[in-house]
Amino acid sequence: MEEIIMELIVHSGNARSFAMEAIQEAKKGNFEKVDSLLKETNSEFLKAHEIQTKMIQDEINGESTAVSLLMVHAQDHLMNAQTVKDLAEEFIYLIKENMK
Numbered sequence: 001m002e003e004i005i006m007e008l009i010v011h012s013g014n015a016r017s018f019a020m021e022a023i024q025e026a027k028k029g030n031f032e033k034v035d036s037l038l039k040e041t042n043s044e045f046l047k048a049h050e051i052q053t054k055m056i057q058d059e060i061n062g063e064s065t066a067v068s069l070l071m072v073h074a075q076d077h078l079m080n081a082q083t084v085k086d087l088a089e090e091f092i093y094l095i096k097e098n099m100k
Contacts, residue, residue: 001065004051005074011048012077015041019081019088026095034092041085048078 022037052075059065 002070004055005068005070008048008051008055008074009077011044011051012074012081015044015048015081016077016084018044019084023088023091023095026092029099031096038089038092041088045081045085048081052078 018037018041022034022041025031025033025037055065065071
């Protein structure tokens with residue numbers, strides 16, 4: 001189970017990092033790179049979300065997982081990635097509008 005949880009942390013962290021990098025590239029006006037980074041963000045976030053969904057489905061089906069500090073940490077990473085992803089999209093929109 002720890003390996004699965006670590007995958008959740010890695011993909012969530014990658015999504016967050018790509019989103020932050022996209023903001024930095026938007027500030028430079030490099031919107032082709034921004035689009036590429038947002039695709040990477042969404043891909044990594046989807047992988048993390050799929051892991052979480054499988055874990056939830058397993059629990060619904062009676063395969064309970066003990067809640068550990070590592071699990072809580074993984075969920076924090078996923079929620080942080082979601083927040084940063086959403087804010088990055090908004091910031092990038094505002095940056096584009098400001099550059100017109």
